[in-house]
Amino acid sequence: MSKSHYIIPIFVPHFGCPHDCVFCNQRRITGLSTDVTQNYVKSTIEEYLSSFPKRDIIVEVAFYGGSFTGIPMEIQEELLSIPFEYKNKGIINGIRLSTRPDYINEDILDLLKKYKVDTIELGVQSLCDDVLYNSGRGHNSNQVYVASKLIKEYNFNLGLQMMIGLLGDTREKSIYTAKEFVKLKPYCVRIYPTLVIKDTYLEKLYYRKLYKPLSLGEAIDISTDLVMLFEYNDINVIRVGLQPTENINFGKDVIAGPFHPSFRQLVESNKYRIILRDFLDMSEWDYAGKDLTISINQKNISNLVGQKSSNIEYLKDRYKFGNIKVYSKDIPKDIIQLSIGDSFFEINMKCLIEKYVKQL
Numbered sequence: 001m002s003k004s005h006y007i008i009p010i011f012v013p014h015f016g017c018p019h020d021c022v023f024c025n026q027r028r029i030t031g032l033s034t035d036v037t038q039n040y041v042k043s044t045i046e047e048y049l050s051s052f053p054k055r056d057i058i059v060e061v062a063f064y065g066g067s068f069t070g071i072p073m074e075i076q077e078e079l080l081s082i083p084f085e086y087k088n089k090g091i092i093n094g095i096r097l098s099t100r101p102d103y104i105n106e107d108i109l110d111l112l113k114k115y116k117v118d119t120i121e122l123g124v125q126s127l128c129d130d131v132l133y134n135s136g137r138g139h140n141s142n143q144v145y146v147a148s149k150l151i152k153e154y155n156f157n158l159g160l161q162m163m164i165g166l167l168g169d170t171r172e173k174s175i176y177t178a179k180e181f182v183k184l185k186p187y188c189v190r191i192y193p194t195l196v197i198k199d200t201y202l203e204k205l206y207y208r209k210l211y212k213p214l215s216l217g218e219a220i221d222i223s224t225d226l227v228m229l230f231e232y233n234d235i236n237v238i239r240v241g242l243q244p245t246e247n248i249n250f251g252k253d254v255i256a257g258p259f260h261p262s263f264r265q266l267v268e269s270n271k272y273r274i275i276l277r278d279f280l281d282m283s284e285w286d287y288a289g290k291d292l293t294i295s296i297n298q299k300n301i302s303n304l305v306g307q308k309s310s311n312i313e314y315l316k317d318r319y320k321f322g323n324i325k326v327y328s329k330d331i332p333k334d335i336i337q338l339s340i341g342d343s344f345f346e347i348n349m350k351c352l353i354e355k356y357v358k359q360l
């Protein structure tokens with residue numbers, strides 16, 4: 001039986017980060033404004049552990065937010081010493097943290113090795129220097145390549161985070177960034193559409209009409225391209241879209257932008273829509289009035305159907321099918337079977353994804 005993965009998140013808000021990226025109000029994103037202490041780390045770990053099942057789980061402590069390795073070394077040591085103890089006792093299995101590319105050097109990596117950190121995620125956001133500059137990131141793309149190489153040389157798992165829809169960004173620039181990520185061979189990636197958050201510089205630009213966020217549809221389309229590109233290259237996409245929290249929601253701190261609480265599901269559904277469309281468009285057939293039956297692994301049914309049956313409606317509208325029925329079937333997850341009238345087809349999703357990704 002495969003083990004379930006549990007994360008103990010510890011937010012380190014703006015602690016150690018002297019930067020002011022135009023999209024970021026770190027205190028608001030983490031929803032926390034207290035300084036992090038050893039006691040806080042310990043009590044957070046204990047609290048989460050008490051709510052987890054007692055067996056067959058993998059537990060990771062994750063320092064999120066801020067720029068962990070920008071904190072003075074002695075404080076990094078203090079904070080890391082707590083999960084280090086738990087890891088040595090076999091109570092937790094892994095330690096991960098996120099930081100900036102320009103806060104990586106040999107001294108820092110030596111320290112992280114000493115405290116048995118497994119995964120280092122870099123907030124890269126873009127590999128286009130103009131986009132980095134517009135975002136006030138304070139680092140350039142070259143620093144990302146240097147840091148990524150060093151992290152891999154030290155045998156840490158490398159995680160890369162990118163944003164889409166930044167100031168001056170385009171779909172082409174996002175695809176370029178994703179292709180460069182692929183070359184860096186990360187262990188995992190995250191994709192975040194840019195949101196206009198209260199009390200950020202981007203908010204001011206937005207009100208002055210100097211920044212236009214992506215629409216939800218645009219963000220879904222770009223994210224789908226990126227997800228397909230990463231999956232085709234066997235890179236694990238561990239998050240798409242910002243997690244809704246008490247503050248990250250419309251009517252709270254999200255002023256504008258492509259926010260949706262189920263953003264990832266919208267992207268996954270769009271992936272199925274593209275695959276079905278590209279398959280059906282390959283033939284000159286007239287589908288009008290024919291009945292369509294789709295069989296798919298149970299795990300993928302809701303993504304194929306889409307929220308409020310949006311993909312079924314799309315197929316009906318585009319191809320004028322008669323009835324459309326979807327059944328779960330014990331077949332591999334990357335296979336879709338179609339019966340159209342009296343004809344039967346089997347779609348190998350990997351082949352369709354390969355074809356799609358190659359034209360990006």
Ligand code: SF4
Binds near residue numbers: 019026
């Ligand atoms: S480096 Fe990170 S924490 Fe600091 S301002 Fe930029 S996004 Fe926020």
